[in-house]
Amino acid sequence: xxxxxxxxxxSGGPSPxxxxxxxxxxxxxxxxxxxxxxxxxxFHGIEGVLKEELLDLSAQPAEEIALLRTTPxxxxxxxxxxxxxxxxxxxxxxxxxxxxxxDIGFFFYNGGNDSxxxxxxxxxxxxxxxxxxxxxGVPKTIDNxxxxxxxxxxxxxPGYGSVARYWACIVQNAFEENRGACPSDPxxxxxxxxxxxxxxxxxxxxxxxxREQSLQIYIPEAGLNLAALADKVNDQLKERGCVVVxxxxxxxxxxxxxxxxxxxxxxxxxxxxxxxxxxxNYLNEVGLAARGSARGQVPGTDQRDTAIYASTVDLxxxxxxxxxxxxxxxxxxxxxxxxxLRKPGTIYGVDYGKVALEEVANSERHFPKAWIDPSGVDVxxxxxxxxxxxxxxxxxxxxxxxxxxxxxxxxxxxxxxxxAQYVPQAHR
Amino acid sequence: xxxxxxxxxxSGGPSPxxxxxxxxxxxxxxxxxxxxxxxxxxFHGIEGVLKEELLDLSAQPAEEIALLRTTPxxxxxxxxxxxxxxxxxxxxxxxxxxxxxxDIGFFFYNGGNDSxxxxxxxxxxxxxxxxxxxxxGVPKTIDNxxxxxxxxxxxxxPGYGSVARYWACIVQNAFEENRGACPSDPxxxxxxxxxxxxxxxxxxxxxxxxREQSLQIYIPEAGLNLAALADKVNDQLKERGCVVVxxxxxxxxxxxxxxxxxxxxxxxxxxxxxxxxxxxNYLNEVGLAARGSARGQVPGTDQRDTAIYASTVDLxxxxxxxxxxxxxxxxxxxxxxxxxLRKPGTIYGVDYGKVALEEVANSERHFPKAWIDPSGVDVxxxxxxxxxxxxxxxxxxxxxxxxxxxxxxxxxxxxxxxxAQYVPQAHR
Numbered sequence: 133x134x135x136x137x138x139x140x141x142x143s144g145g146p147s148p149x150x151x152x153x154x155x156x157x158x159x160x161x162x163x164x165x166x167x168x169x170x171x172x173x174x175f176h177g178i179e180g181v182l183k184e185e186l187l188d189l190s191a192q193p194a195e196e197i198a199l200l201r202t203t204p205x206x207x208x209x210x211x212x213x214x215x216x217x218x219x220x221x222x223x224x225x226x227x228x229x230x231x232x233x234x235d236i237g238f239f240f241y242n243g244g245n246d247s248x249x250x251x252x253x254x255x256x257x258x259x260x261x262x263x264x265x266x267x268x269g270v271p272k273t274i275d276n277x278x279x280x281x282x283x284x285x286x287x288x289x290p291g292y293g294s295v296a297r298y299w300a301c302i303v304q305n306a307f308e309e310n311r312g313a314c315p316s317d318p319x320x321x322x323x324x325x326x327x328x329x330x331x332x333x334x335x336x337x338x339x340x341x342x343r344e345q346s347l348q349i350y351i352p353e354a355g356l357n358l359a360a361l362a363d364k365v366n367d368q369l370k371e372r373g374c375v376v377v378x379x380x381x382x383x384x385x386x387x388x389x390x391x392x393x394x395x396x397x398x399x400x401x402x403x404x405x406x407x408x409x410x411x412x413n414y415l416n417e418v419g420l421a422a423r424g425s426a427r428g429q430v431p432g433t434d435q436r437d438t439a440i441y442a443s444t445v446d447l448x449x450x451x452x453x454x455x456x457x458x459x460x461x462x463x464x465x466x467x468x469x470x471x472x473l474r475k476p477g478t479i480y481g482v483d484y485g486k487v488a489l490e491e492v493a494n495s496e497r498h499f500p501k502a503w504i505d506p507s508g509v510d511v512x513x514x515x516x517x518x519x520x521x522x523x524x525x526x527x528x529x530x531x532x533x534x535x536x537x538x539x540x541x542x543x544x545x546x547x548x549x550x551x552a553q554y555v556p557q558a559h560r
Numbered sequence: 561x562x563x564x565x566x567x568x569x570x571s572g573g574p575s576p577x578x579x580x581x582x583x584x585x586x587x588x589x590x591x592x593x594x595x596x597x598x599x600x601x602x603f604h605g606i607e608g609v610l611k612e613e614l615l616d617l618s619a620q621p622a623e624e625i626a627l628l629r630t631t632p633x634x635x636x637x638x639x640x641x642x643x644x645x646x647x648x649x650x651x652x653x654x655x656x657x658x659x660x661x662x663d664i665g666f667f668f669y670n671g672g673n674d675s676x677x678x679x680x681x682x683x684x685x686x687x688x689x690x691x692x693x694x695x696x697g698v699p700k701t702i703d704n705x706x707x708x709x710x711x712x713x714x715x716x717x718p719g720y721g722s723v724a725r726y727w728a729c730i731v732q733n734a735f736e737e738n739r740g741a742c743p744s745d746p747x748x749x750x751x752x753x754x755x756x757x758x759x760x761x762x763x764x765x766x767x768x769x770x771r772e773q774s775l776q777i778y779i780p781e782a783g784l785n786l787a788a789l790a791d792k793v794n795d796q797l798k799e800r801g802c803v804v805v806x807x808x809x810x811x812x813x814x815x816x817x818x819x820x821x822x823x824x825x826x827x828x829x830x831x832x833x834x835x836x837x838x839x840x841n842y843l844n845e846v847g848l849a850a851r852g853s854a855r856g857q858v859p860g861t862d863q864r865d866t867a868i869y870a871s872t873v874d875l876x877x878x879x880x881x882x883x884x885x886x887x888x889x890x891x892x893x894x895x896x897x898x899x900x901l902r903k904p905g906t907i908y909g910v911d912y913g914k915v916a917l918e919e920v921a922n923s924e925r926h927f928p929k930a931w932i933d934p935s936g937v938d939v940x941x942x943x944x945x946x947x948x949x950x951x952x953x954x955x956x957x958x959x960x961x962x963x964x965x966x967x968x969x970x971x972x973x974x975x976x977x978x979x980a981q982y983v984p985q986a987h988r
Contacts, residue, residue: 146740176742204733206740213744297963304965305632305865312574312634314604316641317830320861339964391844391853401855402745404841405833413832416819423987425819427829429860433748437733440868440955523963527868527955535725535951536767537732559851 135167136237136264140189141174141181143243143250144213145433146206147274147291148298148442149450150242151540154209155200156454157240157270158189167462168238172547177212178241178250182223182556184230186547199540201447202530205437208540216250220557227254228261233550236263238461242270242454244278244289248469249493255466266461269469269489270454274436276331277497279471285487285495287474290453291436293446293522296335298435299324299378300523303339303347306376306429310346318374319365319415319426323408325435327398328352328382330499331519332435334511336378338523341516346372348509350379353499356508358385358414364509366421373422377411385410406430439537445524449482456484480521563595564665564692568617569602569609571671571678572641573861574634575702575719576726576870577878578670579968582637583628584882585668585698586617595890596666600975605640606669606678610651610984612658614975627968629875630958633865636968644678648985655682656689661978664691666889670698670882672706672717676897677921683894696889697897697917698882702864704759705925707899713915713923715902718881719864721874721950724763726863727752727806728951731767731775734804734857738774746802747793747843747854751836753863755826756780756810758927759947760863762939764806766951769944774800776937778807781927784936786813786842792937794849801850805839813838834858867965873952877910884912908949 140157142150154173161168172186180186187209189197200208216223231239239258241251248269255267271278276292279285303322310320326332330351340347348368350361361377368375381400389404400406408428415426435441449472456470468486475481503515531538568585570578582601589596600614608614615637617625628636644651659667667686669679676697683695699706704720707713731750738748754760758779768775776796778789789805796803809828817832828834836856843854863869877900884898896914903909931943959966 146737176740203736205736207736207738208740210742211740300963301868301965302862302866304967305862305867308631308633308635308967309574309861309865310635312636312639314638317827399745399853399855401857402840402844402853404844405837406856406858409833409837412830416830416832425827425830427827427861428834428858429829429862430834430856430858431860431862432857433737433855434730434733434857434859437737438730439733440729520963525963526960527958530955532954535728535948535953537729539732539736 135165135169137169137235138171138238139174139181139186139231139236140171140240141177142206142209142211143177143241143247144211145274145436146211147272147436148204148294148438149290149446150206150272151200151203151208152447152450153242153270153272153290153454155197156451157458158197160455160458164462172234173209176210177214178216179212179214179556180210181230182226182554184549184551186234187542188545188547191545192542196540196542199538202439202528203539204439204442208542214556214558215246216253223557224253224257226554228258228263230551231258231265232263234547237266239265239267240270240457242272244273245493245495248489252467252489252493266466268457268461269492270457271469271471274332275326275329277329279492279497280495281498281500285492286471287482288522290446290450292331293443294441295332295435296338296519297443297523298438298441299332299335300338301441302431303336303376303378307339307345310374310376314374315422316424317427318369318422318424319377319420321377321379321408321412321426321428323379323381323406323430325381330380333378333380334499334515335519337511337516338519346375348375348377349511350377350383350509351499352380352382352384353501354504354508361411362415362418365415369421379407379411381407383407401432439530440527442528443522443524444526444528445522447528452484460486563593563597565597565663566599566666567602567609567614567659567664568599568668569605570634570637570639571605571669571675572639573702573864574639575700575864576632576722576866577718577874578634578700579628579631579636580875580878581670581698581700581718581882583625584879585886586625588883588886592890600662601637604638605642606644607640607642607984608638609658610654610982612977612979614662615970616973616975619973620970624968624970627966630867630956631967632867632870636970642984642986643674644681651985652681652685654982656686656691658979659686659693660691662975665694667693667695668698668885670700672701673921673923676917680895680917680921694889694894696885697920698885699897699899702760703754703757705757707920707925708923709926709928713920714899715910716950718874718878720759721871722869723760723863724766724947725871725951726866726869727760727763728766729869730859731764731804731806735767735773738802738804742802743850744852745855746797746850746852747805747848749805749807749836749840749854749856751807751809751834751858753809758808761806761808762927762943763947765939765944766947769948774803776803776805777939778805778811778937779927780808780810780812781929782932782936789839790843790846793843797849807835807839809835811835829860867958868955870956871950871952872954872956873950875956880912888914
């Protein structure tokens with residue numbers, strides 16, 4: 133059988149390791165030229181497929197593909213918030229048209245639950261339309277909310293370990309700031325990503341696993357309101373004099389005027405006031421038990437874009453789920469997502485495997501209730517045991533040239549357009 | 561002459577290299593035991609002196625002192641926002657009393673203009689009260705606003721180079737996020753520190769010295785209002801499709817409800833709404849030329865607290881101004897601040913020297929008007945030539961132990977208290 137061409141694309145928010153998965157797919161496809169032909173990237177996700185903007189990865193210098201390892205975020209091939217909703221039939225048909233025009237036999241989609249749903253549907257429709265297409269998903273989300281709450285479909289999603297490491301490190305930094313600034317500015321409020329799911333703010337505990345510093349963590353699942361938060365902060369101030377307060381962006385603090393993206397997800401980074409700011413203002417208004425004021429930090433998207441805070445464990449795992457996806461496509465066919473499952477026992481390690489796209493698409497992971505400390509402002513040692521291995525042991529080697537980070541720079545080499553122009557349905 | 565004891569203290573906001581200066585003072589004093597006796601740190605600045613809380617640095621393990629190099633912020637010995645104002649005569653007298661009680665012959669004060677004023681006044685009063693005290697200042701401020709606008713008193717302040725490097729790197733990260741997120745979220749707004757002085761936001765240009773990316777920089781000195789900003793952002797969107805917008809925390813956007821610290825400085829990190837948020841909201845309200853929304857980041861104090869983004873040039877220079885301060889104290893006597901001046905010519909290098917405390921105390925540095933690009937949304941190549949050497953070429957080596965940053969941990973060894981208890985005047 134002749135080699136068939138490949139489209140790989142990304143969806144949703146990026147991560148520090150999303151490009152490692154891209155590299156894993158691209159390099160593994162290159163290694164099997166009898167199976168895989170030209171590897172194209174959908175430029176800005178499925179939107180790039182709809183617009184027939186296919187970036188030729190096979191024509192890129194191998195060095196630039198290798199540099200994807202330490203290139204954070206999605207600037208290399210772009211991502212999108214565009215969703216192929218069930219009723220957007222023209223979009224689905226267009227996808228098949230573009231794939232047929234370029235002899236695409238393999239479609240890799242890197243994303244979360246929604247993206248696995250899209251990959252699944254595209255794979256199904258291709259079959260109905262007589263296109264022999266292998267659709268395989270690659271897991272990604274910093275929020276760690278892909279899969280199930282029993283960690284049976286996937287242990288953790290690539291991306292999470294790096295953002296967890298970011299929080300471990302910057303909360304360490306915040307301890308130094310906070311202790312240094314006492315007593316005049318005793319409260320430092322840091323807002324973490326993760327939507328309504330507490331995995332990211334929970335990672336702040338990794339900064340201080342033995343609870344030597346003064347830290348409180350507010351995750352949405354603990355259900356504390358602003359008044360309870362202020363009471364607990366003031367109690368902590370009486371005891372310790374200062375405190376670092378990590379709050380989830382998804383904490384319920386009333387109206388924050390957040391907009392929705394096209395997946396229907398709240399887009400906290402575009403809200404009119406941040407949760408962190410609401411907390412800072414509330415604390416300053418009710419007055420603090422210690423003299424001085426509360427101050428705020430909203431690192432925003434930088435937490436998912438920093439190369440130097442990436443976890444080397446996460447970088448390796450992200451590469452290998454990409455690699456595994458290519459191997460699944462070659463050896464096992466369509467309808468799967470590559471996954472990683474923790475080996476049993478106390479020594480950390482993972483096995484790579486596959487789960488059905490459909491199963492992932494319909495799953496939803498929550499932060500385990502058992503990992504919330506009874507105080508409501510901390511997480512348990514079981515969470516620490518789960519998350520600690522994910523942040524690794526080393527700084528990654530991020531190359532610097534002329535004082536700046538040397539990120540991958542892909543050339544704008546696109547496949548020749550063969551289809552009529554097309555405006556994605558949701559943009560009409 | 562017998563060796564006399566030493567007090568070193570810090571004031572104001574910290575930096576990633578403030579502890580390098582502390583180490584420079586401490587290790588240099590250790591190297592000359594015939595001149596310098598026990599080295600104490602005023603715990604939390606001059607407040608620690610007033611309260612007779614003197615941390616014994618001489619009793620600390622040499623390894624912990626060495627680890628100060630890569631320990632950011634002021635958690636090691638603390639800082640303060642407490643100012644010895646001219647009318648607080650009791651505070652001044654108390655300072656002399658404590659110094660006399662501990663045979664303090666040398667006082668090193670690390671800070672900005674206000675701190676140099678304090679050091680100067682303490683030195684003067686000591687003389688009047690019969691205490692032979694050598695008072696020497698150590699320059700520090702991330703804002704780079706110490707000294708004069710002609711760079712004759714000091715070329716740049718230790719701390720600035722590291723925060724400049726932080727901005728060079730995270731704006732690089734933001735480019736990756738921003739290009740990846742186009743077209744759905746075309747505007748990313750990042751708020752930089754620096755009060756009303758533009759040096760820190762200006763450093764964003766170092767991320768892209770050849771102007772290949774889409775970046776606009778709004779410094780207070782350019783004087784653009786919100787409406788002009790929105791026009792310029794929209795013009796840029798029409799041309800480039802996306803843009804990273806770096807705004808100063810001190811941009812004039814109307815009421816942000818910022819409180820004042822005890823120096824009378826606006827404390828932006830405790831304001832009720834940030835400048836970055838005002839800009840995000842305004843852009844989203846007036847509507848963007850491109851589809852999608854503006855998103856915001858307020859890294860806050862993390863920009864001055866990150867060890868890994870510290871500049872190795874800055875780390876070395878910070879150490880050496882501390883070292884130089886000790887040498888000045890030993891060889892040249894009281895009333896000076898150690899300084900660094902750029903060598904003439906195109907090859908970067910600095911000479912260490914001294915300037916009178918009084919001269920620094922009365923000086924004020926502004927961002928040179930000639931370095932503002934006529935567009936009002938950029939800085940010139942002359943600024944880049946000035947700032948580029950300060951960020952260095954390498955990542956610093958920040959030790960990790962068990963996955964976490966290994967920061968200096970000083971033991972709570974305090975000098976025996978010999979004076980009566982005292983409540984600082986401003987706290988009564």
